[in-house]
Structure formats: C-alpha cells, structure tokens
Amino acid sequence: MTKTLQNLKNCKEISTRQKGNLGEDKACQYLADHGYQIVDRNYRIRTGEIDIIAFKDETLVFVEVKSLPGGTIETLAHELNSTKQKKIIKTSKSYLQKHRQYSNSYIRYDVLAIDVPGLDPVHHIVNAFSE
Numbered sequence: 001m002t003k004t005l006q007n008l009k010n011c012k013e014i015s016t017r018q019k020g021n022l023g024e025d026k027a028c029q030y031l032a033d034h035g036y037q038i039v040d041r042n043y044r045i046r047t048g049e050i051d052i053i054a055f056k057d058e059t060l061v062f063v064e065v066k067s068l069p070g071g072t073i074e075t076l077a078h079e080l081n082s083t084k085q086k087k088i089i090k091t092s093k094s095y096l097q098k099h100r101q102y103s104n105s106y107i108r109y110d111v112l113a114i115d116v117p118g119l120d121p122v123h124h125i126v127n128a129f130s131e
Contacts, residue, residue, distance in 0.1 A: 022067070023066070024041065026114055027122065030124070031054050034124075036055065038052060039054060039055050040053040043091065044091075047091065048090055050088060050091050050092060050095065051064055051065040052065060059107070060105040062088060062092045062107070062109050062110070063111070064084075064111045064112070064128075065111075065114060066079055066080070066112070066113050067115060071116055071117075072118070075116075076111070076113050080111060089109070092109070110125060111125040111129075
C-alpha cells in the first residue's frame with residue numbers, strides 16, 4: 001500500500017528527506033500563488049544546494065526552505081547561520097554563471113519557514129540575508 005502525502009504528514013515514520021520534500025512542495029505552491037514563477041528546484045553543486053529558485057518582477061529569488069514543525073524562530077536563526085548563508089550565496093553564483101539569461105536581473109535571498117509554531121503556516125522572510 002502506498003502512502004499519500006496526507007498520510008506522510010501524519011506518519012511518525014516520515015524521513016527527513018520526505019519532510020523536506022513536503023515542505024518544498026508547500027513552499028512552491030505558496031510562491032506560485034503569490035505570482036512567482038518556479039525556475040528550478042534542488043539546484044546542487046558539490047559545495048551546496050538551493051531549494052527553490054523563483055522569478056518575479058525582474059528579480060531572481062534564491063529560496064531556502066526550512067520545515068520546522070517542532071521549532072521556534074530561534075531554531076530558524078540557528079539553522080540559517082552565516083556558514084549556511086555563505087554556502088547559499090556561493091551556490092547562487094554558480095547558478096548565475098550557468099544561466100546567463102538572468103545577468104540583468106535583481107538578486108534576492110528569501111527564506112520560507114514551513115509549519116513553525118506561532119507563525120503562519122508559510123512564513124515568508126523577504127530579503128532574509130545578503131552578501
């Protein structure tokens with residue numbers, strides 16, 4: 001018997017990867033509902049990964065998704081420390097080198113916190129960090 005996404009959400013045996021995928025799916029839907037075009041997902045290089053790359057209003061947005069159903073805003077801050085931010089920025093530069101069509105776009109780094117208690121189900125932090 002295969003598990004549906006709803007069953008996975010309620011299952012205690014959900015893996016970290018499955019939880020991440022569910023969070024990213026929710027984040028993509030949120031972004032699409034707010035006028036963003038999803039350009040790429042899970043862009044990886046040897047030294048890092050970007051969860052979602054989206055485009056809106058001449059701006060290419062590199063999005064980090066954090067699913068933290070048991071976390072807090074402090075957990076989120078800890079997860080997005082300066083080392084993680086530097087990896088995202090380095091990975092975004094690699095993406096831009098390979099995708100020159102965005103060379104005239106504005107660049108932004110956003111964070112979508114998914115299911116953090118006390119926040120909206122999708123908490124969007126626009127321009128969460130910069131180089």
